[in-house]
Amino acid sequence: MAEEKRPHGQMCVLYDRECIGCMECETCDLDPNKICDNCGKCLDIRDYAAIKIDGIVGLDGNNKK
Numbered sequence: 001m002a003e004e005k006r007p008h009g010q011m012c013v014l015y016d017r018e019c020i021g022c023m024e025c026e027t028c029d030l031d032p033n034k035i036c037d038n039c040g041k042c043l044d045i046r047d048y049a050a051i052k053i054d055g056i057v058g059l060d061g062n063n064k065k
């Protein structure tokens with residue numbers, strides 16, 4: 001695709017289109033008047049986290065030691 005049609009040289013992270021530089025992706029989810037400063041308030045980050053592991057590649061019944 002021609003570079004002149006991709007002014008920011010990348011695809012949009014929110015929509016199925018090329019980036020047009022609208023900066024919607026940089027707007028705070030909690031305060032639309034604020035540019036994201038990575039404060040993390042929208043992520044509800046806690047001191048701990050748990051993840052469920054469905055499996056580990058390579059540790060199936062055929063290659064146990």
Ligand code: SF4
Nearest residue numbers: 012019020022023025
């Ligand atoms: S600036 Fe706009 S078009 Fe570009 S990635 Fe962000 S939301 Fe998408």
